Amino acid sequence: MTKIKHHLTDQLLMGYAAGTLPEAFNLVVATHISMCDDCRAALAAYEAVGGEVIAEVDPIDVAEDALAATMALIETGAVKDVRPKLHKANGVFPAPLQEYVKGDIEGVKWRKIGGGVSQMILPTSKDASVRLLHIPAGAAIPDHGHRGTELTLVLQGAFVDEEDRFGAGDIEVANEDLNHTPVAEMGEDCICLAATDAPLKFHGLIPRIAQRFARI
Structure with missing residues (x-):
């Protein structure tokens, strides 16, 4: 396996974990993470911290159809899944990128x-x-x-x-x-x-x- 020398910054990993990055950046970050064990581990740590913060936040009311509306967007392709999946050896493009290129x-x-x-x-x-x-x-x-x-x-x-x-x-x-x-x-x-x-x-x-x- 090729040794990766250049990694994502903490700011990018935190932004990805918090969902504040543009979609284009999300795709690059997810593709890199699918190839890089170090950044994948760092992301998991940031997501764990984010989970603890959310657990301390007071709940707020959402619309009754919020879940159905979100699922509908996913079904129509208006929201793309750019979560990092492990890179498969067969092919040049990792899984997150393959989904964009089809x-x-x-x-x-x-x-x-x-x-x-x-x-x-x-x-x-x-x-x-x-x-x-x-x-x-x-x-x-x-x-x-x-x-x-x-x-x-x-x-x-x-x-x-x-x-x-x-x-x-x-x-x-x-x-x-x-x-x-x-x-x-x-x-x-x-x-x-x-x-x-x-x-x-x-x-x-x-x-x-x-x-x-x-x-x-």
């Missing part, structure tokens, strides 16, 4: 966005966006900064940037302080799951022009 990597409808890089934007709520990225071995994502938070989870291959090397299962948490140029390692194409809550800040003219069409 299958594994062979079912992805890639769209080229320049420089050999392709993407597939996944449907989520509008407070953040999430996409699959296919970066050919040796190719780079143009130099860019961040206007918000970006979570990038490696599913296959690896990339390197100014910070470190990120292999399968690793997650990079980037914010306004990070400017970088991720480059896929030679030998295997890099497949990533990336979520952002604000547009990236590309420094080159051509990437800025392409950004409008790539919606990244």
